[in-house]
Amino acid sequence: MQKKVFIIGTGLGGLTTALRLSSRGYQIEMVEKYHQAGGRLNLLEKDGFKFDMAPTFFSMSYEFQELIEDCNIKMPFEFVELDPLYSVHFEGDQRSYLIYKDLKKLALEFQDVEPDFEKKLQKFLKAAGQLFHDTENIVIRSNFDSLAAYLMKLTTVPIKHAPKMFYSMWHEMERNFESFEVKVIFSLVGFFLGATPFDTPAVYTLLNYSELVHDGYYNVKGGMYKIVEGILQELEKRGVKIHCNTEITGFSEENGKISSFTDRSGKDWKADLFVVNADAAWFRGVILKRAAFSEKKLDAKKWTLAPLTIYLGLDCKVPEMYHHNYFLRRNFKEYAGKIFKNKIKLDKPYYYVNIQSMHNPDYAPPGKECIFILCPVPDLRFKPDWSDDHEIAGSIIHDLSERTGFDFHKHTETRIVLNPGHWEEMFGLYRGSGLGLAHDLNQVGGFRPKNKDEKYKNLYYVGASTVPGTGLPMVVISSRLVTERIQKDNGIVPKK
Ligand SMILES: Cc1cc2nc3c(=O)[nH]c(=O)nc-3n(C[C@H](O)[C@H](O)[C@H](O)COP(=O)(O)OP(=O)(O)OC[C@H]3O[C@@H](n4cnc5c(N)ncnc54)[C@H](O)[C@@H]3O)c2cc1C
Secondary structure (H helix, E strand, C coil): CCCEEEEECCEHHHHHHHHHHHHCCCEEEEECCCCCCECCCCEEEECCEEEECCCCCECCCHHHHHHHHHCCCCCCCCEEECCCCEEEEECCCCCEEEECCCHHHHHHHHCCCCCCHHHHHHHHHHHHHHHHHHHHHHHHCCCCCCHHHHHHHHCCCCHHHHHHHCCEHHHHHHHHCCCHHHHHHHCCHHHHCCCCCCCCEHHHHHHHHHHHHHCCCEEECCCCHHHHHHHHHHHHHCCCEEECCCCEEEEEEECCEEEEEEECCCCEEECCEEEECCCHHHHHHHHCCCHHHCHHHHHHCCECCEEEEEEEEECCCCCCCCCEEEEECCCHHHHHHHHCCCCCCCCCCCEEEEEHHHHCHHHCCCCCEEEEEEEEECCCCCCCCCCCHHHHHHHHHHHHHHHHCCCHHHHEEEEEEECHHHHHHHHCCHHHCCCCECCCHHHCHHHCCCCECCCCCCEEECCCCCCCCCCHHHHHHHHHHHHHHHHHHHCCCCCC
C-alpha cells in the first residue's frame, strides 16, 4: 500500500526530499509556516524589483544533477557558471582582486603581492584536492547509525590529513602564503560555512579546491528562485499538496511512533512517516521538548553567524562593479575574533554585495538595478536588540558609496532591511543564525543531530542542521541521505 509522508517545511531540503520520495511512490503532503515555499532559498518582491532573498550562488552543481537523475526528470532550471567567481576589495586599496578559476589569470592578480604565487597555489590546492577526494564519500555522503560507526569510518581517511583537524584554516594559509591579501581571500570560505577562518579547522580548505578547481560557483538563469519554481512544478505533477501559512507547534505519539503533528490552529496532520525540514536541533528542543536540546543546551552549541541583509532597488545602473563583491578591511583578525560575540562596533563592517540584476535583468525595471548586501553579524544570543538595523544598514551603504564612488543612498528607490530577528521569525532559524549549526568537528558527521529520530521510529530530519551540513548542495545531499534511511527502514515502495 502507498505510504503517506508528511513533510514539515518547504526549504530546499523538504522540497528535494518530496521529489525523491514521490519518485519512489510515496504520497506526500507538506506544510510551511512562511507564506510561500523555498525556505531561505526565497524571493522578495517590492515596488517592481525582485531579490533573491539569501543564497546567490552555489558550488557542487553535480549534486543537482544527481537529484534529477535520481528522480528521472529533466533539469528544471539552467545553471550559469560564474567567471570571475567574485571580486575582493580591501579598505584603502584602489585596486580590487578578481578571483578566477583559470589559475594563470588568478596568478596575474596576485603577482605584485605574493612572490611565487602560482607554485604555492598549486601545492596548496593539491593538498586541498586530496583532502576533498579522500573525505567526500566517507564523511559527506554517508549515513551513520552511531557515533562509533562514524568514528570507525573516519579511520579510513588517510592519516596524513589528520593534523588538519587540529589546527585552523588561517594557520593553513600561513603555512602556504605570505601576503595578507592572499591569506584573507582564500580564507573567506570559512565565512561561507558561517564561521571565521580562525575557528574553522584546516580540513575545510577542501572548499578552496571545490571553489577554484573542482566545480566553481553557479548562479541560476532567471534567478535562484527558479530552483524552487522548477521543483514545485514537478511536485504539482505528482499531486504533492503544500499548505503555506501553516506552522507546526505540537505533536501526538502512540506506541513509540508519531501519530500526528498539530499546527497553530489546532489541526492535526496524520501520516505514516514524518520528515522535519525545520532546524533539526531546534525542533527536537522546542517542539519535541527533548532535554538534550533544551534552550540552555541549544545556546551552548556553536551556531553560524546571523545575517543582516539589505535589498536596494536603484533608479539607475551601477557602473563598474562585478556580480559578486566582498568589501573587507585590514583589521581582519581583530574583526573576525570579535564580530560573533558583538564585541566590535558595527559601523565599519565587512560585507558582501551582489548586483542581482546583472545576472537577471528582469529582476529590475529597465535601466534600474537591484542590489543585495549581506553582512554577517552576531546572533540574538549576543545582540538581542536590533532596533538599530536601519542605522547599521545606512552606514554600510555609506561605506559602499565611498569605496565605489557611486552614491547608493541618492539612487535608492526602495529598500528592505532584514535583521536576525526577522530571519528567526520568518523561517524559525535559531537565534537568527543564518546557516544553522556550525561545522566544528564536534558538530559534524556522527556528532551532528541525526536524520533519524532517537525515539520515534517514523520520524526523520532533512536540512542544514542535520547531516551532512549547510549550503544548497549539502542540503540536496541531505535529502538523499534521509531518503536512503526511509527506504532502508520501510522497504522500497515500487517506483511509479
Ligand atoms: C543570508 C543567507 C545567505 C546564504 N547564501 C548562500 C549561498 O550563497 N549559497 C548557498 O549554497 N547557501 C547559502 N545559504 C545557506 C542556504 O540558504 C541554506 O543552507 C539552505 O537554504 C537551507 O535549506 P533547508 O531546507 O535546510 O532549510 P530552510 O530553507 O530554512 O527551510 C526550512 C523550512 O521549514 C520551515 N519551518 C520551520 N519551522 C517550521 C514549523 N514549525 N512549521 C512549519 N514550517 C516550518 C521554514 O519556514 C522553512 O521554510 C545562505 C543562507 C542565508 C540565511
